[in-house]
Amino acid sequence: MSTTSTFSDPNLLDWLEQQTDEQLEEAPFGVVRMNRDGVVIAYGKSESHITGISQEYARGKYYFTQIAPCANNRMVAAKYALPSLDEELDYILTYVCEPIKVRLRLLKSPQSQYQYFLVDRKAFSE
């Protein structure tokens, strides 16, 4: 992996686009790389630790209907209909049925090949 970026880096989308799927899966925060239809291409190890969902299970599935239905609403999933998106928000994910407070960052641009769902648990860990 090239020099690791940070969760709130303003140039994070550029960095993500330069990473291979395998490199993204090692990112220090949760990363989900989706194609423009919302199908999971890469599912980071950190994301897997937060949700308990394995990388093998997630790859190839529709993210917002099959993997993270908790985010399938106007606050998150619907935002990906926008041509350009860079938004951070506080949210809750579930580990089995345990609520996990997280910070999300939603990213895409008209030039980017993929769209990204990023999760930072550390922001709420203290």
Add this chain to the structure above:
Amino acid sequence: MNTGLPEHLQRAWTLLHRAPIAMAETNGQGKIRQLNPKAVQLMMPMVAHLGLPGDNLLDTLAGFLPSARQAIAGFEGNSGLILEQEPYRLRFRIDSVLIERQFSLTIEKINDDSLLIFFEDVTDLLLKADALRYRL
């Protein structure tokens, strides 16, 4: 699938993970102990609208249906159904867009320290039922 769970719990996880009804267990004051993804999906827009931290489901629901908290406070049994498929309407804004939805709420008291809360967005169901009646 979900790493680290024994096989019988994997199957239960699939049911909870994909259930179309929101389910949560809270303490007697509404603090969330466990909930399924549908509950998060429906709850978070309400949490954001009310400016709440999102860890108390009763605070969130009572923001739209104040009588829910009164029903719990007034329930005298040690356990049992407090509300069953109680209809209520939500109006809130997301990014300045006005959202109006019809919900159904069921609350069951398990004991003094445990509530089961089930809620559902029935807006589409009501629209389909209206369309069906219109066709008849």
